[in-house]
Amino acid sequence: MKGAPIDQKWNVPATEESPLEGGFRAEFEVTTERGGPRYGELIEEVRTFMDKVRYASPTPELADEIIDDLKLFNAKLDTLLVDEWHTPSGTRVDLPSRGNITLPPYEVIDGGEDGVTASVEFRRFHLGGNGVAHGGHVAVVFDDLGGMAATLHVHGIARTAYLTVNYRSLTPLETPLTMRTWAERREGRKIFVKGTLHDGDRLCADMEALFIQLRPGQA
Ligand SMILES: CCCCC/C=C\C/C=C\C/C=C\C/C=C\CCCC(=O)SCCNC(=O)CCNC(=O)[C@H](O)C(C)(C)COP(=O)(O)OP(=O)(O)OC[C@H]1O[C@@H](n2cnc3c(N)ncnc32)[C@H](O)[C@@H]1OP(=O)(O)O
Incomplete structure (x- = not known):
């Protein structure tokens, strides 16, 4: 298991009540083929590049060189752009x-229905200041894994209505941390989610969020 529980039925077929249109499509095809066998390596290389950019102080000459190289990379990707439902990034x-x-x-x-446990590691480019993670990046992971807990709880896509993060202690970079998210209770389409982020036994942050299960086809 890496980015989501693989045994879940993510490939939901479209029905009349649950059409293919809408903010989140009722149907999104989840495959492990798109992008090819080295797609993970490609993403990892980009993350490493961002780590280096965050800390590098290039000479003007090196900046020129890298800009030219990046323009070539961007032109290569321009020939292969697809819509969000068909890009490997996210599925x-x-x-x-x-x-x-x-x-x-x-x-x-x-x-599963009872919640999600994940190991998360903030990278060097997630630096906020003073050697630790930016609070916004912590919130992003809470949003995604909170959304996953809500989705698994109701077996349907949900969208964040609010998300409150309490930063209890500093969140280190380049350290395996544990995030837990779970649905505390459900009232119809409203799913109240909680979450924690720990470095070992130390609580770095916790969160409370409300996710709303989307109606079929809802934009
Ligand atoms: C996507 C994955 C695809 C890939 C799939 C692969 C594998 C899948 C694996 C896992 C999935 C994993 C992760 C999930 C990924 C991402 C999660 C991130 C999600 C987001 O990052 S998403 C972006 C940020 N999000 C927005 O952009 C929301 C903008 N907004 C709206 O879209 C509407 O606002 C909406 C829909 C929220 C509600 O609208 P609506 O019309 O459906 O419902 P309505 O307004 O009637 O509210 C119903 C009841 O909620 C109460 N209520 C509403 N809002 C409230 C609030 N703020 N505070 C307190 N109560 C609230 C009302 O008071 C009422 O309560 P009551 O029924 O008791 O009266």
Whole structure:
């Protein structure tokens, strides 16, 4: 298990009540094939690049060189752009954070109706200041794994209505941390979710959120 519980039925078929349109599609095809066998390595290399950019102080000459190289990379990707429902980024459940380049890398250890446990490691580029993680990046992981807990609890896609993070102690970079998220209670479409982030026994942050289960086809 890496970016999501692989045994879940993510490939939901479309029905009349649950069409293919909407903010979150009722049907999204989850495959582990898109992007090829080295897609995870590609994402990891980009993350490493961002780590280096965050801390590098390039000479003007090196900046020129890297800009030219990046323009070539961007032109290569321009020929292969697809819509969000067909990109591997976000749906490769076999990869950390489902291959989503925008998320701090996490690996799901356990996930189901009762909640999600994941190992998350903030990278050097997630620096806020003073050597520790930016609070916004902590919130992003709570949002994603809170959304996953809500989704698994109701077997349907949910959207964040609010999310409150309490930062209890500093969140280190480059350290395996444990995040837990679970649905505390449900009232119809409202799913009240809680979560914690620990470095060993030390609580770094906790959160409370409300997710709303989307109606079929809801934008
Ligand atoms: C996506 C994954 C695809 C890949 C799949 C692969 C594998 C899948 C694996 C796992 C999935 C994993 C992760 C999930 C991923 C991401 C999670 C991140 C989700 C987000 O990051 S998402 C973006 C941020 N999010 C927004 O952009 C929301 C903007 N907003 C709206 O879209 C609407 O606002 C909405 C829909 C929230 C509600 O609208 P609505 O019309 O459906 O419902 P309505 O307003 O009637 O509210 C119903 C009841 O909730 C109460 N209520 C509403 N809001 C409240 C609030 N703030 N505080 C207190 N109570 C509230 C009302 O008071 C009423 O309560 P009552 O029924 O008791 O009267």
